[in-house]
Amino acid sequence: MNTPEAPDQQTSQSIETADCSSSSSQGLEMAAASATDGVAAAALSSVLQRVKQAAERSGRVPDRIRVVAVSKTKPVTILRQVYDAGHRCFGENYVQELIEKAPQLPEDIQWHFIGNLQNNKVKPLLTAVPNLAMVETVDDEKIANNLNRVIGNIGRKPLKVFIQVNTSGEESKFGVEPAGCLDLAKHVTRNCPNLEFCGMMTIGMPDYTSTPENFKTLANCRSDVCKALGIAEQQTELSMGMSGDFELAIEMGSTNVRVGSTIFGAREYPKKQTA
Numbered sequence: 001m002n003t004p005e006a007p008d009q010q011t012s013q014s015i016e017t018a019d020c021s022s023s024s025s026q027g028l029e030m031a032a033a034s035a036t037d038g039v040a041a042a043a044l045s046s047v048l049q050r051v052k053q054a055a056e057r058s059g060r061v062p063d064r065i066r067v068v069a070v071s072k073t074k075p076v077t078i079l080r081q082v083y084d085a086g087h088r089c090f091g092e093n094y095v096q097e098l099i100e101k102a103p104q105l106p107e108d109i110q111w112h113f114i115g116n117l118q119n120n121k122v123k124p125l126l127t128a129v130p131n132l133a134m135v136e137t138v139d140d141e142k143i144a145n146n147l148n149r150v151i152g153n154i155g156r157k158p159l160k161v162f163i164q165v166n167t168s169g170e171e172s173k174f175g176v177e178p179a180g181c182l183d184l185a186k187h188v189t190r191n192c193p194n195l196e197f198c199g200m201m202t203i204g205m206p207d208y209t210s211t212p213e214n215f216k217t218l219a220n221c222r223s224d225v226c227k228a229l230g231i232a233e234q235q236t237e238l239s240m241g242m243s244g245d246f247e248l249a250i251e252m253g254s255t256n257v258r259v260g261s262t263i264f265g266a267r268e269y270p271k272k273q274t275a
């Protein structure tokens, strides 16, 4: 059980205007990068400042809150600008996209996988992305077992995981029901030696202000699990809060906020295409 490591963002570091000198890029990515040159890095800087203020308002230590820059659908040239500004933690939702991007970017990036992970994608993901730092979306025993087994087979170091909880009861959301999170946490801690249980993650309803109970539910799940397993609460994390609600999530105890559009701008293609 690890305490949340200090995130790598450097709030004090001045963010320089990123240049376009990143090596290989295809025409399209080049165009996208120059159109938004430096914008993402500046937006990140402002997010880090807001995180710091939210932490201070709620008596938390700012550098114990990790900002996952959610870069799905964004070209590597723009990720590179954010990397060059000092950020090291990035989140992706799609296995294929992560497999394509990771080798084009420095190895000291800590990738968080935050999408729904299918069992048949576990091996390609772990094989192609040795610097995968965390899977935030473990939501049943089968995916835990598969991750555990493949890690054993390929001999990589243990993988940090969060258990994803469906706190909003929406059918469209993945995650274990709150009532099932203790059993799943027991399974991971007792039967999956290659996984390091680090806490709980939730998405929740998009509009935080109408549904603060989703974040409370996640915090309650953590309390129950920690009590039952004899773990100190401060040694486990809460991953909650996105662009629209990360400051409020921090005030409610989040240690890991996943911020996409506020850093990178609106997504270029929707999560799910409906006909």
Ligand SMILES: *Cc1c(COP(=O)(O)O)cnc(C)c1O
Binding pocket: 070, 072, 093, 114, 115, 203, 242, 243, 244, 258, 259, 260, 261, 262
């Ligand atoms: C896309 C995504 C985010 C980031 O959402 P924004 O609203 O763009 O900040 C965070 N978490 C998950 C699981 C996501 O899929």
